[in-house]
Amino acid sequence: MSEDRRLEVLRAIVQDYVRTSEPVGSKSLLERHRLGVSAATVRNDMAALEDEGLITAPHTSAGRIPTDAGYRLFVDRLQQIKPMSRAERAAIARFLDGALDLDDVVSRTTRLLSSLTHQVAVMQYPSLSRSTLRHVELVPVGGTRLMIVLITSTGRVEQRVVDVGRDLTLEPDVVPTLRTLVNELAVGELLGRIPARLAAVEERVAPTDRPLAQIVVDTLAEAAQERTEERIAMAGTANLARVGSDFPTSLSQVLEALEEHVVLLRLMGSMASLDDGETVAVAIGTENPYEPLRTTSVVATTYGTAGGLGVVGPTRMDYPQAMATVRAVAHYVADILDG
Incomplete structure (x- = not known):
């Protein structure tokens, strides 16, 4: 034969x-x-x-x-992932370009993926550990209070309000000077390296301003740390009900597994390790390391270096279409967050 x-x-x-x-x-x-x-x-x-x-x-x-x-x-044996049509790419761009902030980007991305593939869309929020610092803003908010805002390369915003123990309204030049120094030392650095980079701040400010500088540095270091806020967004779980016959005995287990965000975070992490950001990783049925999801297939990739996104559905999936859509959407998301 x-x-x-x-x-x-x-x-x-x-x-x-x-x-x-x-x-x-x-x-x-x-x-x-x-x-x-x-x-x-x-x-x-x-x-x-x-x-x-x-x-x-x-x-x-x-x-x-x-x-x-x-x-x-x-x-x-797919020779290549079939590219999406110009009209499809334009529709993706229009839908995602209107996003207002990171949460909106994630919400739009999962809804779009779910709509285009008719599967469950999953997206990992950008990881702080793989992000770089885009900007730090210091804003006096009255009396002795200072708002410290950390903005990452992926659009993530971490915000803190601290009491610095001195009336900043009486010293209008202190905060702008400190803001300039912090950005000069830390912008462009991986968040994990920020504490080390900011160690030099205290040496470059007047002795009377060192307690204020220490508060700012400590607050930024805490905000830059990876926390359990690593999150997963999901859309389209109702699509599983549409193909319930594909899960004759295990649909409830699949739904329960999808609700366990720790499982999905690990899943996105393991899938991301299978590709280089350009290719799309596919885990089919029993290839999946998580027992409750072994009646499903996962199609996933990374967007830039920030995190993973993909779709989860039955093994009876339109793989060429799912792979093309996941890759195209990931490219647009990376462009938006890196822009």
């Missing part, structure tokens, strides 16, 4: 099953696809694919469905 023809039969089975959710028989393959061979040849090819564990019969009918291994071979 020709390997190329066998792969063509597998591709046709995957495409038909994804579209119809019905087991695929040799007769329907010949009717829907130009395979250029006889019905007997197709039946022989299907028998060979079944022997190799790439397709299986869900019951005693003549139809076959792909296995996890069959989906994996199909995905691995």
